[in-house]
Amino acid sequence: MTLKEFYEQIDSDYKDVIKRLCDENMIKKFVFKFPEDPSFNDLKDGLKENDAEKAFCAVHTLKGVCSNLGFEILYEASYELTEKLRNRVIDNCDELYNAVERLYTDLIAKIKKAVEQAKEDGKSKWGGKIPANLKLPLRDGDLDRPEDEAYAGAYFIN
Numbered sequence: 001m002t003l004k005e006f007y008e009q010i011d012s013d014y015k016d017v018i019k020r021l022c023d024e025n026m027i028k029k030f031v032f033k034f035p036e037d038p039s040f041n042d043l044k045d046g047l048k049e050n051d052a053e054k055a056f057c058a059v060h061t062l063k064g065v066c067s068n069l070g071f072e073i074l075y076e077a078s079y080e081l082t083e084k085l086r087n088r089v090i091d092n093c094d095e096l097y098n099a100v101e102r103l104y105t106d107l108i109a110k111i112k113k114a115v116e117q118a119k120e121d122g123k124s125k126w127g128g129k130i131p132a133n134l135k136l137p138l139r140d141g142d143l144d145r146p147e148d149e150a151y152a153g154a155y156f157i158n
Helices: 003-009 014-021 024-036 039-048 052-069 072-085 094-121
Strands: 138-140 155-157
Touching: 003 014, 003 024, 003 094, 014 024, 014 052, 024 052, 024 094, 039 052, 039 094, 052 072, 052 094, 072 094
Parallel strands: none
Antiparallel strands: 138 155
């Protein structure tokens, strides 16, 4: 599956994303890394803890990431929830949150499927097998290099 086909599958505008971010490899790296972004879990926690500030900041961040990566449908839903939480009041957010959760879950499933397809497509480069220790190009410094302070709080490309 090409990146363009992925964007078609999620009903988003590939041309707009490539025009904005210019580099298909970079876009692919950030799309593949999106499931690890903490914003959605922070939103869920903020709502569960009745912490309107935390929920607002999380959904606002999620909205921005979705906008940058061209995840239009999830962007629209997270925009609505962002506006609802802008005054830091959680009341009556269930319907908007449920829409964000459903769209987020669907998008994550599609990204994971695309990642698996990319691995399958790359098998020929690895002698017909997917390496057990395969690392995606974009890596988390806190997880992959915890002993090196220079990588703290940062991502890097390997």
